[in-house]
Amino acid sequence: MIKTLDYEIKNRDGELFGTWSEYIYSTIKAVNDRYAKQIVLFLSREREKECTRTEISDHLEGQLSDSELEEKLNALEYGDLITQGSSNFRYRGIPDDILDLIFRDLYEEEIHHKRPDITAELTAKIDSALKKENQFEV
Template structure:
């Protein structure tokens, strides 16, 4: 996670903000991602909400969650359609992808048939904190994920 992706974290006005230890940074970032008063949450959730409202349905959220998780790779429309179990026609899927791309929540890949999530870990964490439980009936444990990422970096 690069500093440019977390600059809002540095502006945190959370009373318990702590940058003096790894655990303090994780706790502060967890707050900023999940709490509606957080700087990061406020910025990204507003951005996500305005685009999601344009398509306002479960499929757009599923597409964004899928591409966000797979943001390191380009996915074809067929892969996205298969992930949605073919629930959308090709034109419906293309329309939703176009809206998400126009809203800068996904990017066009190397062709008009390929898409990818934007390479921002913070967007992924905030989006999942907002919608993963709704989509997969599973609440993400952001603090545990952040701790695992830090531990992986230590190795």
């Protein structure tokens, strides 16, 4: 199962990769710069946590004006690469695990200068899920 998911996420011929990468490329192209990629990667680190526009701006070291940042956030939300939080001032990362892994496989090295270890992440998630499932079987 891990080998199949790893292939589908990282291989350009994989069906999952093909579908999600087309979706990602079209949204990133619409936003058209590296700050959008940085925003998505920042929010995807802790996807359940809501971050304020101020926290996102601080992460970008104030490189965007408030209106530029809001415009990018709105475009990323419209493209379903991030989600609106509990107010118009708060945002969360990609809600889909597969989409998150494909996005990070495409852009994490470009932004953070390190390749994510997708295989290790998949193995850890599956191991954790199996252990959790087995705890309840008696």
